[in-house]
Amino acid sequence: MRFMMIVKATTDSEAGVMPSQELIDAIQKYNEELVKAGVLLAADGLQPSSSGIRISYPEPGGKPKVVDGPFTEAKEIIAGYTLIEVKSKEEAIEWALRMPDPHGFGQGEIELRQVSEIGDIMDNPDSLAKEAALRNQLEEQKRA
Template sequence: MRFMMIVKASTDSEAGVMPSQELIEAMQKYNEELVRAGVLLAADGLQPSSNGIRISYPEPGGKPKVIDGPFTESKEVIAGYTLIEVKSREEAIQWALRMPDPHGYGQGQIELRQVFDVEDLMTDPDTLEKEAVLRAQIEEQKKA
């Protein structure tokens, strides 16, 4: 089971305040634990939403609308993520509880969401086969 730990933005992260060296070291230690356990798939911080672009589809079948950041609803904005693969929901929760306060100032908030497996979204054998080919191509590109 894959889970994404979504780190919600704070006023500091949206202002572009960089994490302290202490927080960076704590996050590195945490990521090292995830790697040793064999569950880490990816982990990255994101630049503030002022550098972001939001694309919306205001009308069915209509043209997409491009909006430059910043985005005012900081509770809707994310500052980073960690993607893990674990055996259960409970294990994902335990890893999320071990993450250091992502902002280091008591403003941290983590949202934990399970990632769909391809089989959860698709049932058509032809579509599943096309998806498997695409994923294999992605893996080959990573190796090159």
């Protein structure tokens, strides 16, 4: 089971305030523990929404709308993520609880979401076969 730990933005992260060295060290130690346990798939921080672009689809079948950041609701913005693969929801929660306060100022918030597996969102055999072929192609490109 894959889970994404979504680190929510704060006013500080949106303002580009860099984490302290102490927090960087704590996060690196946490990531090392994830690697040693063999559960880490990816972990990255994101630039503030001021450098982001939002694409929305305001009308069915209509043209997409492109809006440059910044975006105003910091609580709705993602500042980073960690993707893990574990055996259960309980294990994912345990790892999320071990993550240091992602912003170090008591404002940190982590949202834990299970990643949908391909069979969860489609059941058409042709679509499943096409998806499997694309994933195989991606794996081959990674090895090349």
